[in-house]
Amino acid sequence: MTSGIHPHAVIEDGAQIGADVTVGPFCHVGPDVVLQDGVTLQSHVVVQGQTEIGEGTLVHPFAVLGGIPQDLKFKGEQSRLIIGKRNRIREHVTMNTGTEGGGGVTRVGDDGLFMAGCHVAHDCQVGNNVIVVNNAALAGHCVIEDEVIIGGLSGVHQWVRIGRGAIIGAVTMVTNDVIPHGLVQAPRGKLDGLNLVGLKRRGVAREDITALRAAFQMLAQGEGAFQDRARRLGDETSSEYVRQIVDFVLGDTDRSFLTPG
Known part of the structure; x- marks a missing residue:
């Protein structure tokens, strides 16, 4: 000893x-x-x-x-x-x-x-x-990717994936997959936007943040199923950060996704 x-x-x-x-x-x-x-x-x-x-x-x-x-x-x-x-x-x-x-x-x-x-x-x-x-x-x-923050008193359901750079607010129940760089809050876990504070703190370029904002809007309001919107994003984007979302949504999962309201 x-x-x-x-x-x-x-x-x-x-x-x-x-x-x-x-x-x-x-x-x-x-x-x-x-x-x-x-x-x-x-x-x-x-x-x-x-x-x-x-x-x-x-x-x-x-x-x-x-x-x-x-x-x-x-x-x-x-x-x-x-x-x-x-x-x-x-x-x-x-x-x-x-x-x-x-x-x-x-x-x-x-x-x-x-x-x-x-x-x-x-x-x-x-x-x-x-x-x-x-x-x-x-x-x-559960799969929790890099640079995720999970708030106090929150619970993440079995088999859920939380994508890179996402943030989960306090006292939140997460029952479905969360896209990379997503912002989730409310007692039953709603996807309310992007983790913009985290992106800025990590020094992500303005053009990538702009691309993520546009991607989020397309996922929220575009035509077709959620995965179909993600595939179209993959065909159109040159942003590494948007590509992270596309690859995550099209990857293997046992759960549904929290989708933009």
């Missing part, structure tokens, strides 16, 4: 501990856990199952990472939780391993912020630079 392991922590035989790892008092690290270099578990953190935590990730007290899925179909099969680099995981966060029916892996990308009390369920695929605010919950099999 290195000097970074508190004497009141429990590290089970078989756990792999990288360089410069800190494990605080009353943490419990299971035998199949991998903590990469520079991981910090502050105190009272439980990491169990086949869980890997990436370099430089900071976990605050009372988080439970790698618990079994909250899914009645789970029969004890081997599954994993993979958490990327430089994440900040706050108090009482829970992240579960995957299930056989969902591919067996719950995956979290790099540089995320998971605020107190939020939940990432089995088989979720969470991208980079994602923020999940206090007490928000992702149900099983």
